[in-house]
Amino acid sequence: MARAELLVDRLVATGFIRPGVLWRGLQCCRPSLARWRVSVLVGLSGLLVEPLAWLQSLLFARRLRRLQLPDDLIVVIGHWRSGTTYLHQLLACDPAVATARNTLTIAPQVALLLKPWIAPVLKTWMTRTRPIDAVPWGPDDPQEDELGLARLTFDTNMAGMAFPRNYLANFRRHVLVTTRAYERQWLQFCRLTWLHDGAGKTHWLIKNSVHTARVSLVLRHFPRARFVVLPRTPVDSIRSLVQVKQRLGTLVGLQPVPDQGTQVEETVTAQRELLEAFETSRHLIPDQQLLELDYDDLIHQPLQAVERIYTRFGLSSWAVAKAPIKARIDQARSYSADPVRLPQPAERRLQSLVKPT
Numbered sequence: 001m002a003r004a005e006l007l008v009d010r011l012v013a014t015g016f017i018r019p020g021v022l023w024r025g026l027q028c029c030r031p032s033l034a035r036w037r038v039s040v041l042v043g044l045s046g047l048l049v050e051p052l053a054w055l056q057s058l059l060f061a062r063r064l065r066r067l068q069l070p071d072d073l074i075v076v077i078g079h080w081r082s083g084t085t086y087l088h089q090l091l092a093c094d095p096a097v098a099t100a101r102n103t104l105t106i107a108p109q110v111a112l113l114l115k116p117w118i119a120p121v122l123k124t125w126m127t128r129t130r131p132i133d134a135v136p137w138g139p140d141d142p143q144e145d146e147l148g149l150a151r152l153t154f155d156t157n158m159a160g161m162a163f164p165r166n167y168l169a170n171f172r173r174h175v176l177v178t179t180r181a182y183e184r185q186w187l188q189f190c191r192l193t194w195l196h197d198g199a200g201k202t203h204w205l206i207k208n209s210v211h212t213a214r215v216s217l218v219l220r221h222f223p224r225a226r227f228v229v230l231p232r233t234p235v236d237s238i239r240s241l242v243q244v245k246q247r248l249g250t251l252v253g254l255q256p257v258p259d260q261g262t263q264v265e266e267t268v269t270a271q272r273e274l275l276e277a278f279e280t281s282r283h284l285i286p287d288q289q290l291l292e293l294d295y296d297d298l299i300h301q302p303l304q305a306v307e308r309i310y311t312r313f314g315l316s317s318w319a320v321a322k323a324p325i326k327a328r329i330d331q332a333r334s335y336s337a338d339p340v341r342l343p344q345p346a347e348r349r350l351q352s353l354v355k356p357t
Contacts, residue, residue, distance in 0.1 A: 006251075009131045010038065012122075014162065014252040015045040016107035017151050018053065022046060024154045029163035029170070031254035039254055046151075053109035060112050064191045069204070071224045074313065076207040077215075077278070078230035079271055081240035083295045085135070085144075086332070087230065088207035090306050092142035093328045094321035098198040099205040100189075102126070103139050105148030108192050115196065132247045134338045136331075145208040149189050155182035157210050164249040164257045168266045175210050175270075176277055178217050187221065203315060213277035219284055226313045227285055229278070232295035235354045238267050239347075240340045260346040268353045289313075302329045 022043055031039055074091070078084050092099045103118045104111045111118060122139035130137050150158035160170035174182070194204060211218055218225050242263045249257035257263070282290075291312045298305045306325055310318040342350065 004125075005127050007041070008125045009127055010041055010252055011045060012102065012106055012126060013131070013147070013248070014038075014042055014150070014158070016049055016110075017042050017046045018109060019043070019046050019050055021150075021152065021154050025159060025162060025254075028154065029159075029166045029255075031163070032256055034256060035254050038252060042252075042254075049107055049110050052113055056110050056113040060195070064188070064195060067191050067195060069190055069194055069222075070202075071222045072226065073204040073206055073222055074226050074228065074309070074315075075211055075218055076205070076228050076230070077209060077212040079212065079232065079234075079237050079241075079274060080209045081237040081244065082209075082230045082232035083298045084207055084209055084230055086302075087228065087293070087298060087306070088142045088144075088205070089332075090302060090325050090328055091205055091309070093324040094203065094317055095324065096202045096317035096320065097205050098194055098201040098203065099142045099207070100145050100148055100193045101140050101197060102137070102143050104193060104196045105143040105145075105151075108148045108151055108189060108196075111196055112192065131251055132244045134336075136335060142205070142207065145186070145189060145193075145206055146210050148192075149182070149185055152189065153181050153185040155179045155185075161245070161248050161252060162254050164245065164253045165255045167245075167258075167263075168270060171266075171270045172273070175213055176273060178214055183217060186217075203317065209274075213274050213281075215278065215281040215284055224289070226289045226291070228291050228293055228309055230293050230295055230298065234271060235350060236340075238264070238271055238354060239342060239350060241271075242267050242342060242346070242350075243338075243340050260342055261349055264342070264346050264350045265353065268350070302332075 076084050076087055076091070088099070091097060092101075103115070103122060106118065106122070107114075119139045126137075126139060128136060128138075146156050146158060150156045155174045157171065157175050159174050160167040163170060198204065212229070215227070242260060245263055245267065246257055246260060249255075258266075291309060293305055293308065303322075303326055307318065307322075309315070310321070
């Protein structure tokens with residue numbers, strides 16, 4: 001990877017973190033001196049835009065406070081690598097849908113203020129594929145909320161990516177538990193999303209695998225929220241996530257990544273705990289507000305799968321959404337997925353830990 005591309009990928013994935021967030025992270029976990037370049041990039045990029053973050057807060061505070069958010073949002077959940085990103089990309093093609101996009105998540109604390117400039121800069125410098133899995137992407141492509149929230153609070157799943165040797169502890173502390181800081185920043189990020197992308201839109205879409213464990217949080221603030229959960233064969237989603245965690249840790253980690261055997265064991269544990277948390281709270285979701293969409297159905301019949309969502313939840317924009325969604329599906333047919341392979345010892349460990357269902 002060229003040095004300039006590596007720099008841009010790191011900035012998109014983890015740059016522009018607010019100094020207070022980075023400081024808290026450094027208090028909780030010890031970075032490695034071997035990863036000093038990433039630490040410097042994260043710290044300096046955040047410091048660079050912090051004065052503009054104060055200015056955005058000053059200029060937009062009143063509008064954000066008065067903003068009325070739709071309370072019937074669509075929330076895409078499920079374990080990572082279960083098709084949630086693909087579904088998010090398809091649903092976000094609907095011209096009536098507002099969602100978090102790369103132009104927001106890269107630096108939400110300044111994205112409203114710098115909106116006219118962020119997209120052109122990213123269009124020029126952003127790599128054409130995601131570094132973690134070679135999926136095509138661009139500045140206006142949708143992005144998981146957690147990536148933007150990681151700039152605003154340390155209490156996110158990204159803490160475990162920044163400090164991969166403390167992954168499981170951070171997962172339990174920041175995914176299975178909801179702090180007041182996270183809740184406050186999540187609501188603020190929701191307002192930022194709608195103000196950033198909601199003009200003229202009628203639907204609001206969130207994709208965040210973390211919310212698989214936070215159903216009660218979502219429903220507490222948005223009781224009419226509709227959930228789409230994507231199950232996938234555990235061994236496949238875990239294998240894929242281990243590979244992604246290795247790549248993401250190498251890209252943005254402030255510690256060296258653990259060996260893949262350790263990654264397998266920790267990811268299996270976290271996957272079980274995430275889905276157990278969902279099953280514990282599933283009963284809170286009214287039947288008419290929940291749709292389970294199988295991964296294989298989404299991959300093999302994507303247009304029909306998306307139409308099921310529109311029909312199930314009575315979304316009114318299918319007539320204008322169908323064509324751009326189909327175009328995105330046709331575009332994806334030319335995508336060749338990176339092979340997902342683990343070293344034989346790690347694969348054997350995965351197979352021993354995850355029994356076929």
